[in-house]
Amino acid sequence: MCIFKTVFLSISVLFLSIVACSQQNSVEKIGTIETRQFNFPSDKYVMVAAHRAGGFKHGDAPENSLSAIKHALELGVDIIEIDVRITLDYKLVVMHDKTLDRTSNGTGKVSYHTLNEIKQFYLKDKNGSITKERIPTLEEVMITVGNKALVFIDKSELLLDYVIPILNKTNSVSQSLFMDFINLGDAKKRYGNLLSKSYFVPGVHNSISNLDKYFSEFEEGFMPKPAAFAFWFKEEDSKSFSLIKNAANSHIPVWINTTTIDQCAGHTDEESLVNPDNGWGWALKNGANIIFTDEPEALIKYLNSKGLR
Secondary structure (H helix, E strand, C coil), rough: CCCHHHHHHHHHHHHHHHHHHHHHHHHHHHHHHHCCCCCCCCCCEEEEHHHHHHCCCCCCCCCCHHHHHHHHHHCCCCCEEEEEEEEECCCEEEECCEEEECCCCCCEHHHHHHHHHHHCCCEEEECCCCCEECCCCCCHHHHCCCCCEEEEECCCCCHHHHHHHHHCCCHHHHHEEECCCCCCCHHHHCCCCCCHEEEEEEEECCCCCCCCHHHHHHHCCCCCCCEEEEEEEECCCCCCHHHHHHHEEEECCCECCCCCCCECCCCCCHHHHHHHEEEEEEEHCCCCCEECCHHHHHHHHHHHHCCCC
């Protein structure tokens, strides 16, 4: 009987050790694209994030459309950014503006229409011409992307009660990415279990009060680590820009947005199309592991030329 108890206890301890080890490894893998099906940014690979699914400025596909998403996937984009809005009947559709007017042939606020009504409208292309493409739902987007890229679900911070059921339904929690500009304590309250199941990127901007404390809380207290830090800086001598080296020293990926002049000190996509070494090249020189762009095709070609894809 004593021998049996000894053997049983030994087996139990071994089993618990294996479970604990497995859980520890699981936690360590959270937020690291390398351990899933995605390429993690490194010295030899820079990730590309497509603004509004890559359809905002170029190509025939409307922004935030399924055709733009499919094209981005064909290019090999790593992160597809979309924007979500809620309808009158509490469904989530993908649209940047609060109103339908600019990007579709509908009018008025998205929130004043039911999903069925919104599905009667057609998207416009970048020139304002009406296409044959309908406004997609978040569910349709997550199904279209599948496990081929991460989906950055922008404007979702106040809609998480509606976002999470869709991610669960489409088995896409682990393909989702969220960015926010709130401190770690508030992030834990707002996102809850999503912080350990999806990718979370704290934004770093000069408008954040006590930026050093904000940054260090995520750097030291977010376990295992943030998926990246997204740096926004109007000038190269800004406080937010100076923190890039801290992220690099902590082996946390650096996300730089090159879509607008005030988010990358003027080293934009537009500059990159003329002089890529002073645009995207500048971002790379200053530590970028992830570049958020309106020009995914041109950026990927540039990165390939540098051996970074």
